[in-house]
Amino acid sequence: MVRIDRATATDAGVISEMLGEIEEYYGGQNTPGDLDQIHHALFGGRPVATVLLARDDDTSVVGMASYSFLWPAAGADASLYLKELFVRASARRCGVAGALMAALRKEAAEAGCSRVEWTADRDNPAALAFYAALGVAPQDEKVIYRLQK
Secondary structure: OOEEEEOOHHHHHHHHHHHHHHHHHOOOOOOOOOHHHHHHHHHOOOOOOEEEEEEOOOOOEEEEEEEEEEOOOOOOOOEEEEEEEEEOHHHOOOOHHHHHHHHHHHHHHHOOOOEEEEOOOOOOHHHHHHHHHOOOOOOOOOOOOOOOO
């Protein structure tokens, strides 16, 4: 059983660790995230994202979801955009990702969002299978662009 709650400034250290794990998962080096950047992005005067943390029975963090709100979505509606869903290796296939997705749907509903949106890497079969198991079909009508700073 996992408990899902919003991260607070006291969680910056574990978020930093998990950012390193995410980098490693995608083939990079396990380098923790910069604590100052985390505090600024999540807990500063103008937060740019919210993080939900999944904790197991002994309160260890086993997963996280990072999201922001987007506007407009459809018409004047807002949407919740899931940027990162990550479950630590020791907790995969234990319902953590599903619990995080349920919490995201609740967050979206409470914020009046008309939808939840996200992307997944085509070369991440585990993620693609998970989203398919949720009954969510991929959307092919969008092309993603990225302009590096």
